[in-house]
Amino acid sequence: MTDIFSLRDDTPVSELPVSIEEFLGGNATAVRIEVGEDTRQLLPYLDRIALVEVSFPAFTDGRGYSAARILREAGYNAELRAQGDVLLDQIRYMHRCGFDSFAPEKPLKADQVDAVLKRFDAVYQSSMDGQNPVWNLRHGG
């Protein structure tokens, strides 16, 4: 199994995530979203989910970013994992969209991830990482 790189304080969920279909018909608490699947199907069940794993079959396929945002916007606050073609240079965008754990096909180096996440100390837009955008900072917000 791939190493999990987590930015969370708790231990990564070890349960193997099931498909949305299986999740909807059973009691699993870990679920996997493939690209093209409608994340909003999960919204009624967020209370019972401990892990959502979002698939990135290719780093150029950005659907997973919207999937993550939709979950966080709905109040989901358990583990949100990006799995697949997860590369250093996309980590910051993923983190800003709400991902807090990563299962990359090729291992990430902790110090490099740390550097990437710290590189920009200002952001232009609100997202799911809680960073206050400059348009608020400029006006005392």
Added chain:
Amino acid sequence: MYKYDQYDQSIVDARVAEFRDQVERRLAGEITEDQFKPLRLQNGLYLQLHAYMLRVAIPYGTLNSKQMKMLAHIARKYDRDYGHFTTRQNIQYNWIQLDQTPDLLEELASVEMHAIQTSGNCIRNISSDQYAGAAADEVADPRPWAELLRQWSTFHPEFAHLPRKFKFAVIASEEDRAAMRLHDIGIQLVHNDAGELGARFFVGGGMGRTPMIGPMVRDFVPADDLVSYAEACLRVYNRYGRRDNKYKARIKILVHELGKDEYTRQVEEEFKHIKTLNLDPPKAELERITTFFQDPDYDLSASDDLDLSDPDFAVWVNQNVKAHKQTGYAIANISLKPIGGIPGDASSAQIDVMADLAKDYSFDELRVTHAQNIVLPHVKKSDLYALWQKLDEAELATPNLDLISDMIACPGLDYCSLANARSIPVAQKIATRFADVGKQKELGELKLKISGCINACGHHHAGHIGILGVDRKGVENYQLSLGGSGAEDVSLAKITGPGFDEDGIVDAVEKATNVYLEQREGDERFVDTYRRVGMAPFKEALYD
């Protein structure tokens, strides 16, 4: 003009550091070319036929003389002493060394410039009306809205890997000088019945291999909802835009396949949700940005008189100078289309001259137009003669704005790895055929646009006369089309019939213009006559 504060500067500086790190990792072999490609692309760096090409962003086409000087400096130091102004109101350099790009970007950052998101499948440089702030017909200056969108879209985490590239244009006049409806999102600022300023959204326009005119999806988005509404438009596209075929991945295909009504319904539903998240900037932010775009300090007693006794000056004024909203001032267009030249190219020396002239005569401001020309937006009429003389000395006074030789042409097969045919030699031959200004003026406004492949970077679908270069069994062949427009009378050009070889297309253009001269009524433009008489007489002249 907008000025960076410490936040803007820190973001651009951090980007330079990030790109330096990415280039180092690439040169060290830590990342593959496939992994590096989207990174360099989101920084405007393409691998072309002969070298790397770097595209530098000029947000909404506005820049000051210091920035223009930097563009000349970069051409001299990192390139072959020239730059190419593009239809996205940007500049491209064709001969860049990869290992030098971090230093180049650092120099750009020192004058508040960058190459962020000038390529790649993300939100690109926001374009606008080159006469913004100077035109009498605008309801407001569109650039504060464009700047707000620039900031919002810069490193937007959700929309960094869209199905395909995404282009915004923002205008604020009924007259469309920015091909607004041929953008992924076109915004026209309008007032509502209550007198408030808001944005009319057109979504799903574009050129490329499947040209579409963007339909209106909302007639009024208030300033307070601008960001939320744009987020909704983009999210529906990011989730449902096609990713199985890059030729069907632009938002125009999604809007077309869903239908405007269904796309709009999904956007409105998403918007209703997003609006609850409190993502929009505080009101004060658009107000803050707007303060940077106040009118310059006009001389209110400037005379409106103009001495046109020098006939060459009069020809230039008549063609290249446009009315300004302020009495005593004018908008001066600098054509980058000398007869026989490469459309949009300027030497370092010429870029320096234009920078100096902007400083001396135009409140330190220049604009780049989507037709690949430069504008000095605020010139006192009494300075026009001196300005013209200096332009003339620098071979920048070609009096051909909107005439047949003021062509848009893509770089074509001379530079571009996607092209099927050369554009530049065709542009040069046509310009030479119509070199006589009298002959051009007789033809009046005639927008000729040339693309070297189906991707349509040369806007041929929007040309009164459009030319598309294709590869026919290994031989360059040129298709002629007629009747397009990127202006407020937006329309898509139609192909006349079989294509022509390089010399044949020049003859074909001349034949088409002859049909116009025979058929025109009153003060009809070429495109008006075409619309009235239809394709038949043109076909007859071209193929019989």
